[in-house]
Amino acid sequence: MEPSATSEIHVSPEFRHAIGGCPGAAILDNDFNLEINVIVNHTYSCGESTLDELNCDNTCSCKYKSLSWDKIDETLLGTDFPYPLERIKWDDPTEKILENKDDLIKQILESVHQYIVTLPPLEDLDTVSLSLVFVKQVSVTPQEFELTKARILAVKREYCEELLWGEVYDEIKKLGRQGSSLYEEFKWIECCIEDIVSGTFQRIDCFDENYERELIQSFIEQARRELKSLPAVRSKVQFLQKVNLPSHDELTEDICSICLEKCLPDSEAYSMPCRHNFHFNCIEIWLLKDPSCPVCSYKLPPLESEAELEF
Numbered sequence: 641m642e643p644s645a646t647s648e649i650h651v652s653p654e655f656r657h658a659i660g661g662c663p664g665a666a667i668l669d670n671d672f673n674l675e676i677n678v679i680v681n682h683t684y685s686c687g688e689s690t691l692d693e694l695n696c697d698n699t700c701s702c703k704y705k706s707l708s709w710d711k712i713d714e715t716l717l718g719t720d721f722p723y724p725l726e727r728i729k730w731d732d733p734t735e736k737i738l739e740n741k742d743d744l745i746k747q748i749l750e751s752v753h754q755y756i757v758t759l760p761p762l763e764d765l766d767t768v769s770l771s772l773v774f775v776k777q778v779s780v781t782p783q784e785f786e787l788t789k790a791r792i793l794a795v796k797r798e799y800c801e802e803l804l805w806g807e808v809y810d811e812i813k814k815l816g817r818q819g820s821s822l823y824e825e826f827k828w829i830e831c832c833i834e835d836i837v838s839g840t841f842q843r844i845d846c847f848d849e850n851y852e853r854e855l856i857q858s859f860i861e862q863a864r865r866e867l868k869s870l871p872a873v874r875s876k877v878q879f880l881q882k883v884n885l886p887s888h889d890e891l892t893e894d895i896c897s898i899c900l901e902k903c904l905p906d907s908e909a910y911s912m913p914c915r916h917n918f919h920f921n922c923i924e925i926w927l928l929k930d931p932s933c934p935v936c937s938y939k940l941p942p943l944e945s946e947a948e949l950e951f
Contacts, residue, residue, distance in 0.1 A: 649723055651744070652731045654771040655755050671705040673767040674752070678716045680723070680774040686785035693792050695722040696774075704768070707752065712745050716772075723776055748772070797847070800840070801855065807836050808859050812866050826867055826928060833859045864921065867928075879940050880910040880924075883917055897935050898922035914938035 680696035700715040717725065725741035732751075738744045752770060759768070780788065811832050834856055841852045896903050896919045903909040903917055910920045916935045918926070923934075932939040 648729065649727070649774060649776045650729045650731050652773045652775075653748075653751055654773065656769040656771075657759060657766070671703050673765070674702055674704045674707055675767060675769045676700040676707075676712070676716060676748070676752075677769065677771045678721075678774065679771060680721070680776075682722075682776050682778065684785060684788050685777065685779050686782055689785065691785070691789055691792060693788075693795075696720060704752075704756065707749070709745055709749070712748055713741070717741060717745070723774070728774075797851070800847070804836055804840060804855070805859060805862065808833055808863065809866070812863055826863070826925065829863050830860055833863065864924070879913055880920070882920075883909050883911045896922050898926055912938060913940070 676699070678696065678698040678700075680694070682693040682695050684691040684693070698716050698720070700711060702711060725744055726739065728738045728744055730736050730738055730747055738747055748770075752768075755770075756768065808829075811829060837852060837856050837859065841847055895901070896909075897916070898918055899922050901919075903919060909917050910923055911917050912923070912933050914933050914936050916933050916938075918934075926934055927940070
């Protein structure tokens with residue numbers, strides 16, 4: 641979305657001097673550790689309401705004596721910088737206007753040098769950090785504001801889901817290696833999913849409880865699919881066959897003996913070799929606990945190549 645109003649970019653320099661963990665002799669020529677962090681936000685304003693969107697977060701780490709024009713240009717302000725570097729207001733302390741990128745890089749180098757000369761001699765492992773916080777301020781209409789809010793929320797959800805699923809998948813990969821039954825481990829995974837998602841949502845105030853419940857259920861379903869790919873599971877569910885249940889006016893609906901609910905027509909009903917029908921999710925998890933029919937105790941034969949796998 642291109643905002644209709646004019647915008648202005650501010651940059652605020654923030655220095656920090658961290659003392660190293662190991663004392664040592666002063667470094668000759670002040671060739672200490674230097675970190676420069678570039679943080680870029682886009683701030684949309686509509687009346688008293690504002691939205692912040694993180695656009696870029698780059699870090700440059702080097703020795704002070706190796707800091708150069710080219711290093712700042714290539715590492716920090718390269719092709720991924722989201723805004724044209726023109727007419728930038730430097731907010732410390734004079735609020736002067738930097739006309740272009742060359743002026744900006746010159747100002748960064750001068751500010752680092754001016755800060756360094758005010759410090760006492762530096763020791764081994766000392767680090768000076770400079771954070772450059774760029775903010776592009778934009779005024780938008782109420783309609784643009786709501787559209788932008790929805791877009792930012794969608795991006796945050798996508799990022800959050802990818803990050804959280806990575807944590808869940810790391811736990812799923814451990815299934816079958818801990819000596820307990822896959823049934824017990826899968827039930828533990830369900831609890832683990834709730835802990836991972838709920839723990840994260842307590843720290844994030846932009847997501848609601850409905851989305852939290854939807855995400856937990858979605859992850860549980862994904863975990864089920866991952867579970868079905870394990871050899872020990874495939875050796876059991878291979879014997880299940882999907883069945884077409886009769887319509888309501890032909891016969892009474894089948895009852896799933898595991899959850900005691902009806903297997904309605906067009907639902908995911910599967911049949912064991914003994915002809916007893918169940919919801920697929922129900923019988924799938926049951927077979928991890930006990931590879932036999934819950935109605936007649938018919939025991940599934942193991943594959944020869946997987947006969948030693950234990951549930």
